[in-house]
Amino acid sequence: MQRVLNIETIKYINKNVKVCGWVNSRRDHGGIVFLDLRDRSGILQIVVTPTAELAKDIKNEYVLEIEGKIQKRPIKMFNPELETGEIELKAENINILAKAETLPFDLKDLNVSLPVLLDYRPITLRNKKIQAIFKIEEEAINSFRKTMKDLGFAEFQAPTIVPVATEGGAEVFHIDYFNGDAYLAQSPQLYKQILVGVFERIFTITRAYRAEPSVTTRHLTEYISLDAEMGFINSWQDLMDFCETVIRNIFLDLGKSCQKELKLFSATLPKLGEKIPRLKMKEAQEIIFKRTQRDNRESPDLEPEDEKEIYEFAKEKYGSELIFISHYPTKKRPFYTFPDPKDPEYTLSFDLLCRGLEIVTGGQRINDYEKLVKNIKKRKMKIKDFKFYLQAFKYGMPPEGGFCLGAERIVKQILDLENVREASLFPRDMARIDQRLSVSKKRNPRRKTSSLSGNKLKK
RNA sequence: GCGGGUGUAGCUUAGUCCGGUUAAAAGCGCUGCCCUGUCACGGCAGAGAUCGUGGGUUCAAAUCCCAUCGCCCGCGCCA
Numbered sequence: 001m002q003r004v005l006n007i008e009t010i011k012y013i014n015k016n017v018k019v020c021g022w023v024n025s026r027r028d029h030g031g032i033v034f035l036d037l038r039d040r041s042g043i044l045q046i047v048v049t050p051t052a053e054l055a056k057d058i059k060n061e062y063v064l065e066i067e068g069k070i071q072k073r074p075i076k077m078f079n080p081e082l083e084t085g086e087i088e089l090k091a092e093n094i095n096i097l098a099k100a101e102t103l104p105f106d107l108k109d110l111n112v113s114l115p116v117l118l119d120y121r122p123i124t125l126r127n128k129k130i131q132a133i134f135k136i137e138e139e140a141i142n143s144f145r146k147t148m149k150d151l152g153f154a155e156f157q158a159p160t161i162v163p164v165a166t167e168g169g170a171e172v173f174h175i176d177y178f179n180g181d182a183y184l185a186q187s188p189q190l191y192k193q194i195l196v197g198v199f200e201r202i203f204t205i206t207r208a209y210r211a212e213p214s215v216t217t218r219h220l221t222e223y224i225s226l227d228a229e230m231g232f233i234n235s236w237q238d239l240m241d242f243c244e245t246v247i248r249n250i251f252l253d254l255g256k257s258c259q260k261e262l263k264l265f266s267a268t269l270p271k272l273g274e275k276i277p278r279l280k281m282k283e284a285q286e287i288i289f290k291r292t293q294r295d296n297r298e299s300p301d302l303e304p305e306d307e308k309e310i311y312e313f314a315k316e317k318y319g320s321e322l323i324f325i326s327h328y329p330t331k332k333r334p335f336y337t338f339p340d341p342k343d344p345e346y347t348l349s350f351d352l353l354c355r356g357l358e359i360v361t362g363g364q365r366i367n368d369y370e371k372l373v374k375n376i377k378k379r380k381m382k383i384k385d386f387k388f389y390l391q392a393f394k395y396g397m398p399p400e401g402g403f404c405l406g407a408e409r410i411v412k413q414i415l416d417l418e419n420v421r422e423a424s425l426f427p428r429d430m431a432r433i434d435q436r437l438s439v440s441k442k443r444n445p446r447r448k449t450s451s452l453s454g455n456k457l458k459k
Numbered sequence: 460g461c462g463g464g465u466g467u468a469g470c471u472u473a474g475u476c477c478g479g480u481u482a483a484a485a486g487c488g489c490u491g492c493c494c495u496g497u498c499a500c501g502g503c504a505g506a507g508a509u510c511g512u513g514g515g516u517u518c519a520a521a522u523c524c525c526a527u528c529g530c531c532c533g534c535g536c537c538a
Binding site for chain 2: 036076111212214301438
């Protein structure tokens with residue numbers, strides 16, 4: 001007999017079917033036993049009676065193959081919570097495909113601390129609410145891809161083994177590369193710029209690696225970066241317009257396809273208002289100072305508490321839970337960032353804050369070869385390290401720029417998750433690669449400096 | 460790296476400030492028995508904790524002190 005998905009059984013009333021799945025719960029009434037069978041489509045109630053014998057040894061998370069007849073439930077027994085709530089399967093034969101040990105927690109009503117959630121990731125992911133997080137992430141990524149393609153952007157796959165630290169200075173993971181040095185990419189930045197010289201409009205959905213020793217609720221050492229870059233821009237404002245379209249579409253699409261998932265978290269999609277407000281960093285600092293008397297006006301960046309304050313401001317004044325902040329200081333931005341011609345101390349770059357957290361960074365890039373060379377030298381980086389990248393500019397690069405979105409951060413902000421690690425299937429951080437490094441046996445002796453290369457320390 | 464907090468059954472927590480009648484308590488889970496209409500089923504009974512680890516103070520430590528390890532949060536940095 002061909003297997004039928006749980007959700008499809010609605011169409012098989014009074015017919016015999018075979019279903020497969022995991023035991024979500026077991027309700028044993030002695031003479032009659034109910035099993036909730038979970039498969040990728042949903043839950044189906046299995047009735048085992050009058051020979052409850054059939055279900056005797058079956059426990060939660062057992063994997064079963066069940067044959068029987070789909071029958072309409074008595075009307076009083078409908079369950080409106082289930083899509084299959086008006087029917088049930090009367091089991092005639094139950095085949096145990098795999099047994100399961102007792103779970104260390106209640107999977108249906110998952111109430112565990114973050115370390116437990118992640119220590120048992122292979123099973124906690126089976127929880128419906130946890131799955132909803134990744135449905136949202138998947139849909140957000142789909143939406144990004146669709147918008148980019150609609151706007152004429154070509155998709156590419158970025159390399160993640162790179163010869164130099166992309167942003168210069170920032171912390172990167174070093175790898176032993178055939179007795180030489182290589183790094184894990186902090187971002188696909190240089191490659192998307194190179195490809196603007198080929199395709200004009202380019203995007204990628206890729207992984208970025210940051211070796212920042214940061215243990216916070218918003219940092220991962222490996223994260224999903226949604227990156228876009230485009231040539232022939234009229235101004236850096238164009239980039240914010242494109243970025244706004246991307247974000248707006250993500251929220252629209254999630255509104256269409258993920259209502260159920262949002263509801264599980266009692267989450268509402270962030271409001272954008274007519275247009276996402278745009279402020280220069282200095283303006284934002286003045287506003288924060290006026291509102292709170294907290295004087296961070298000399299700070300080269302917005303402090304996390306400032307980001308939350310400016311979010312409140314945007315919400316009150318513009319009805320927007322998002323706000324663009326532009327003109328960050330040149331010193332704080334990477335070498336390729338385009339300085340404002342009117343005030344070169346500041347850049348034509350921007351961040352997009354969503355509910356008080358940066359979810360996007362972008363800006364216009366320097367497309368002039370000579371200026372790039374000068375900048376690399378000024379920052380005491382080596383020209384020879386960038387020769388490959390610089391070809392793209394030496395041989396003609398239009399005015400260009402781009403932006404990148406942090407996928408996990410977007411999901412975190414939408415669902416109001418406490419920690420970005422909840423929004424990553426298998427989060428990596430300073431203390432964890434799947435298992436906690438403190439309990440994993442493969443731990444090398446702790447290295448104090450990242451300049452020591454891995455090959456030197458190997459046996 | 461710095462600062463703050465925390466560690467009690469498999470999970471989630473109470474008890475810690477003001478040390479001593481609880482031989483450490485509860486909910487969920489687990490085990491056994493009962494139950495033919497439940498849907499996080501219900502009822503009865505039961506098992507399960509060297510209170511993170513090591514040391515100290517005290518007649519007496521989950522509770523106070525020191526050290527150590529784990530974890531969480533904040534900051535720097537950032538998506």
